[in-house]
Amino acid sequence: MTNISVTVDGVRYDDDVEPRTLLVQYLRERLGKVGTVVGCDTSNCGACTVLLDGRGVKSCSLLAAQSDGHVVTTVEGLVPTGEDGALHPVQRAFHEQHALQCGFCTPGMMMAACDLLADNPDPSDEEIREGLEGNLCRCTGYQNIVRAVSAAAAELRSARGAAPSTPEGVASA
Amino acid sequence: MSVVEEHRPEVGNARLRKEDAHLVTGQTNWTDNITPPGTLHIAILRSPMAHARITDIDLGPARDRPGVVAVFSGRDVADEQGTLPCAWPVTEDMVHPDHPALAVDEVRFAGEAVAVVVARDTASAVDALEAIEVDYDPLPVVLDMEAAVADGSPLVHADKGTNSSFTWVFDSAEAGTGGSVDEALGDAEVTVSRRFLQQRLIPSFMEPRSVVVDPTGGQFTMWSATQIPHILRLMLALTTNTPEHKLRVVAPDVGGGFGGKLQVTPEEVITLVAAKRLHKPVKYTETRSDSLLTAHHGRDQIQQLDLAARRDGTITGLKVRLLANMGAYLGLVTPGVPLLGAFMFNAIYKMPAYRFECTGVFTNTAWTDAYRGAGRPEATFAIERMMDELAAELGMDPMEVRRRNWIAHEEFPFTTVAGLTYDSGNYEAATDKAMELFGYDALRREQAERRERGDPVQLGLGISTYTEMCGLAPSRVLGSLSYGAGGWETASLHMLPSGKVEVVTGSSAHGQGHETAWSQIVADQLGVPFEDVEVLHGDTRVSAKGMDTYGSRSLTVGGTAVIAACGKVIDKARKVAAHMLECAEDDLEFADGSFRVKGSPGSEKSIQEIALATFAAHDLPDGVEASLDSDATFDPENFSFPHGTHLCATEVDTETGMVKIRSYVSVDDVGHVVNPLIVDGQVHGGLAQGIGQALFENAVYDSDGNLLTGTFVDYTVPSPADLPAFTTARTETPATTNPLGVKGVGEAGTIASTPAVVNAVVDALRPMGVNDVPMPCSPHRVWQAIQDANGGASS
Ligand code: FES
Ligand code: FES
Numbered sequence: 001m002t003n004i005s006v007t008v009d010g011v012r013y014d015d016d017v018e019p020r021t022l023l024v025q026y027l028r029e030r031l032g033k034v035g036t037v038v039g040c041d042t043s044n045c046g047a048c049t050v051l052l053d054g055r056g057v058k059s060c061s062l063l064a065a066q067s068d069g070h071v072v073t074t075v076e077g078l079v080p081t082g083e084d085g086a087l088h089p090v091q092r093a094f095h096e097q098h099a100l101q102c103g104f105c106t107p108g109m110m111m112a113a114c115d116l117l118a119d120n121p122d123p124s125d126e127e128i129r130e131g132l133e134g135n136l137c138r139c140t141g142y143q144n145i146v147r148a149v150s151a152a153a154a155e156l157r158s159a160r161g162a163a164p165s166t167p168e169g170v171a172s173a
Numbered sequence: 174m175s176v177v178e179e180h181r182p183e184v185g186n187a188r189l190r191k192e193d194a195h196l197v198t199g200q201t202n203w204t205d206n207i208t209p210p211g212t213l214h215i216a217i218l219r220s221p222m223a224h225a226r227i228t229d230i231d232l233g234p235a236r237d238r239p240g241v242v243a244v245f246s247g248r249d250v251a252d253e254q255g256t257l258p259c260a261w262p263v264t265e266d267m268v269h270p271d272h273p274a275l276a277v278d279e280v281r282f283a284g285e286a287v288a289v290v291v292a293r294d295t296a297s298a299v300d301a302l303e304a305i306e307v308d309y310d311p312l313p314v315v316l317d318m319e320a321a322v323a324d325g326s327p328l329v330h331a332d333k334g335t336n337s338s339f340t341w342v343f344d345s346a347e348a349g350t351g352g353s354v355d356e357a358l359g360d361a362e363v364t365v366s367r368r369f370l371q372q373r374l375i376p377s378f379m380e381p382r383s384v385v386v387d388p389t390g391g392q393f394t395m396w397s398a399t400q401i402p403h404i405l406r407l408m409l410a411l412t413t414n415t416p417e418h419k420l421r422v423v424a425p426d427v428g429g430g431f432g433g434k435l436q437v438t439p440e441e442v443i444t445l446v447a448a449k450r451l452h453k454p455v456k457y458t459e460t461r462s463d464s465l466l467t468a469h470h471g472r473d474q475i476q477q478l479d480l481a482a483r484r485d486g487t488i489t490g491l492k493v494r495l496l497a498n499m500g501a502y503l504g505l506v507t508p509g510v511p512l513l514g515a516f517m518f519n520a521i522y523k524m525p526a527y528r529f530e531c532t533g534v535f536t537n538t539a540w541t542d543a544y545r546g547a548g549r550p551e552a553t554f555a556i557e558r559m560m561d562e563l564a565a566e567l568g569m570d571p572m573e574v575r576r577r578n579w580i581a582h583e584e585f586p587f588t589t590v591a592g593l594t595y596d597s598g599n600y601e602a603a604t605d606k607a608m609e610l611f612g613y614d615a616l617r618r619e620q621a622e623r624r625e626r627g628d629p630v631q632l633g634l635g636i637s638t639y640t641e642m643c644g645l646a647p648s649r650v651l652g653s654l655s656y657g658a659g660g661w662e663t664a665s666l667h668m669l670p671s672g673k674v675e676v677v678t679g680s681s682a683h684g685q686g687h688e689t690a691w692s693q694i695v696a697d698q699l700g701v702p703f704e705d706v707e708v709l710h711g712d713t714r715v716s717a718k719g720m721d722t723y724g725s726r727s728l729t730v731g732g733t734a735v736i737a738a739c740g741k742v743i744d745k746a747r748k749v750a751a752h753m754l755e756c757a758e759d760d761l762e763f764a765d766g767s768f769r770v771k772g773s774p775g776s777e778k779s780i781q782e783i784a785l786a787t788f789a790a791h792d793l794p795d796g797v798e799a800s801l802d803s804d805a806t807f808d809p810e811n812f813s814f815p816h817g818t819h820l821c822a823t824e825v826d827t828e829t830g831m832v833k834i835r836s837y838v839s840v841d842d843v844g845h846v847v848n849p850l851i852v853d854g855q856v857h858g859g860l861a862q863g864i865g866q867a868l869f870e871n872a873v874y875d876s877d878g879n880l881l882t883g884t885f886v887d888y889t890v891p892s893p894a895d896l897p898a899f900t901t902a903r904t905e906t907p908a909t910t911n912p913l914g915v916k917g918v919g920e921a922g923t924i925a926s927t928p929a930v931v932n933a934v935v936d937a938l939r940p941m942g943v944n945d946v947p948m949p950c951s952p953h954r955v956w957q958a959i960q961d962a963n964g965g966a967s968s
Binding site for chain 2: 075095
């Protein structure tokens, strides 16, 4: 067992974990953060993507122990708790652009989009497609996902300068 | 026509989906999120061999591993597990081998379940698999369909004496729907013959399958990532000897299906059997590798087509011979899948003679079954490729050949040579719109220029003028095809005392947006706010009956049942309103959610007031029961026939074989549209899967029968960077067979797009002597096709 201290969606946890426990297993099975999902066993689908200190990582390819001392944000923490019904601009854009059907890829896709927009606040459609290459969706054909990321980028750009409404570790622009 | 039907503020609106709120915030209820207290976890040992006798299994050492609660093999549960169902015996003498969830004496494909460990946690269960010792005695393997039906082939099921499951024939001369195809071929001015391979695909829903069974309280509750909770419940009751009324099946949030979750799976049976034996909740969630290996595959046909035509391009006959790979066993509708294509090879074209013959073949591979389109993509691919080949043979423009043969707008309703009656369609309108959006003539000019200057990057234009039959299905038609069940759908409506509305549908959504679309329909029918409607589905305790979601049926059949249920509520409410307003029922009109006395403004009762009055029941008219509810079923009289024109421009690098889709235009006619946002989404996703078949996806076995494409590294589901932006548009020719005038849309994009892309690839290379490129048209295959054509030219 390894002791870890990790902040997930704004809450600090001190836990003993088995060395082989994956971050995604820790999130789902220990913390009940079941909004983050597992779509493959070869780090190809991106369904498990979360932010580690604000950067996108596939939580199935990281050990829980490696998150020790870091800040993890999952889809459940995109909006600070207490803001009931509030949506992050990326969540809102996915809803408004119909960028999800079954919704299974959606948490990972949105977290990957946050990562992409942190690097490139004004991506072209081409850049969005390349930036999300590690995330698979079987339902949407990606057309509306590209539109949603583009719309979210525009909203985040225009909101820049205003007080940040995102929790620690979440890229807002 | 009543006022209600004319007043349609919701239907047609691009309403944002109700489903999204929980999906974008991670407040989801996937099956794998469900773990009742005390749940035990399953790991499954799978056969490493494609064909072998199991001579011995030693489970003992696994039982001693930490955390292990139980270990069993097929022999231990042979009686309890029954045999997995096939609900579609397509011929009376169909060879239908037993299909055990856990192999008993023999394994017949690599990945078949052999033994099960149940443990306190998944890791312990997986660890203990290593301790199980299985002795296999290898048997000869047959993978190729033509080899399997040749004399002397090794047999997948030795006791059956054949690898052929059935041969099913439709002949227009015998059916009286047309003439003799052999005569047509004999008399033809031109014949075109081609052999196409429909490669094997894997549905690849993003949510791996998962199942939980809780036996607590004398009732078995199964949560499963399934498309078909109702069919699953019935089939499990019939095959595992579980009383149907003691079994509740719930499909919670389900992450895509595409036909891949239209199945009764070994894992569902195994989990149920384990829960029964151990009296504890039991859970199994597959890995992606397990999923690719064992969740049923799709397509996999060898198609031989012979087309007869006159020199002016008029088709005079079509003969189709298929070998369809069943895999090692028959799944729920495996044999029926190629037959759904039998009625679609003639497509939108008038043909005087047609013959279809299909043999279902067993091989030592994972079994096949429905995958988005199921039989119709295969048929559409073949005929649309043939139309291009006929055009090339005649030196005509491929669109012109199609125009000369398609059913003209004024000829509907039209009974085809395959015996179906297409109620409606307007191929001219869809084609004109698509040609304009695409810029067909300009692209043809650019193509000529590139050819002229010998550009290494050639331009190809691909056409697919498709139709398909969906909205499964008229029960009597399914009966005539020997399908085991009907094709109706149910809906129940509950007006709650507070005026809110609950709608229960027998269809079972897994991404399609039923909650939104059904709410739009009910809002219009009852004149209630969209927000006041709650749509319930996917739980046999809430909706006892239903036929679930597949075959693009939910809206045309299930949506129509919802309308019927609304109609019954309105009929009852009218009686109560007349009583409350002291008038005759005929004096009332219903609009915007209220009954009004005609010619007497001010006297009205809203449907919500009536709901409350029927709940209180203090003063109901004689013979009217308390409460305002209804049940309805709808059985369609015909399929629905969406159609459209898809055009694809590809740039093909003749030096590297790289194919780039430059533009893709799809104009689809799905009749009236309830929610354009959802319809566009269905088309986009359908296109992605059809393009996936054309360019990227291929499930491949090695010569021993091991799946080589067992991860997403090798089975290449298209990524965002692989796909182009699509231009989508619609024409609206309403279906005449349902009150909404709607047609199915779930499969159309997949059915239409594959041939459009491959036609474009072949068109780019045709001057080089290429007249086919096998799918998927990878750079290597394209390059190889060019080399082969060059070799052919020089020899
Ligand atoms: S679960 Fe597929 S990449 Fe992590
Ligand atoms: S929405 Fe279903 S996989 Fe992306």
